[in-house]
Amino acid sequence: MNFLFPRKKAIEIPATTELVLDGRAVTITVRLSVRARSYRLTVPHHGDPVLTIPKSGHWPEAQGFLERHRGWLEARVKRAAPQTAFADGELLPLRGVPHRIHATGRPRGRVEVSEIEGELSLLVPGEAAHIPRRLTEWLKAEAQRDLTERSEHHARILGVEVKSVSMRSQSTRWGSCSSSGSLNYNWRLILAPPHVLDYVAAHEVAHLVHMNHSPQFWAATKRALPDMERGKAWLKAYGKVLMGYGLAAG
Numbered sequence: 001m002n003f004l005f006p007r008k009k010a011i012e013i014p015a016t017t018e019l020v021l022d023g024r025a026v027t028i029t030v031r032l033s034v035r036a037r038s039y040r041l042t043v044p045h046h047g048d049p050v051l052t053i054p055k056s057g058h059w060p061e062a063q064g065f066l067e068r069h070r071g072w073l074e075a076r077v078k079r080a081a082p083q084t085a086f087a088d089g090e091l092l093p094l095r096g097v098p099h100r101i102h103a104t105g106r107p108r109g110r111v112e113v114s115e116i117e118g119e120l121s122l123l124v125p126g127e128a129a130h131i132p133r134r135l136t137e138w139l140k141a142e143a144q145r146d147l148t149e150r151s152e153h154h155a156r157i158l159g160v161e162v163k164s165v166s167m168r169s170q171s172t173r174w175g176s177c178s179s180s181g182s183l184n185y186n187w188r189l190i191l192a193p194p195h196v197l198d199y200v201a202a203h204e205v206a207h208l209v210h211m212n213h214s215p216q217f218w219a220a221t222k223r224a225l226p227d228m229e230r231g232k233a234w235l236k237a238y239g240k241v242l243m244g245y246g247l248a249a250g
Helices: 059-068 070-079 128-158 187-191 194-206 215-224 228-242
Strands: 016-021 024-033 040-042 050-054 091-094 097-103 112-116 119-124 164-168 175-177 182-186
Touching: 016 059, 016 070, 050 059, 059 070, 091 119, 091 128, 091 187, 097 112, 097 128, 119 128, 128 164, 128 182, 128 187, 128 194, 128 215, 175 194, 182 187, 182 194, 187 194, 194 215, 194 228, 215 228
Parallel strands: 024 050, 097 119, 164 182
Antiparallel strands: 016 024, 040 050, 091 097, 112 119, 175 182
């Protein structure tokens, strides 16, 4: 006689999970990947850690993987840079110079740079709740203007053509370049000193000459911007902090 036993139901993989690290609960985003061949744990500059599970993976195995890497994850989370929201009264660097954010309460108008009691300020129309969206839109427009100008400047030096310049909100990258001549930049570059923005523009335009990071590429970047090392060093030292500004705004 054959007896049929019901199969155990597979445990569903959740979208998020939590681990208590250093006394506080940390949310971990869970992603299924058809490309991944093994379990992987990553910590972006900002935002939740990410646990990647291969398509053939199982949740109990993923939980075991997390537990084995608890110490590593705790150390990485401690080193993560803080997130700074765009809020009334907060300090925000604009082209490397600190400005105080003020909600004007006026229903209309555009963001204005002013001075209040000797302090550089950004006057944002609307109530405090409107600051993240309106300030982000204004900063993107400022970044678009500066990065377009510097990209075209470097393109003239290198003898290439820029087809388009767009602003993005990457969490780990400052820029990218397509073979068709389209350049994408992280709008948060407008928060950095001008020589930093200039370096990233020269870097991406140089990719229109060499789509790699070969010695020839770096020579082209230096030809476009002889002082490139100054901006490169600044990003290495402070880029992670810069990525945290206005993160919730996207």
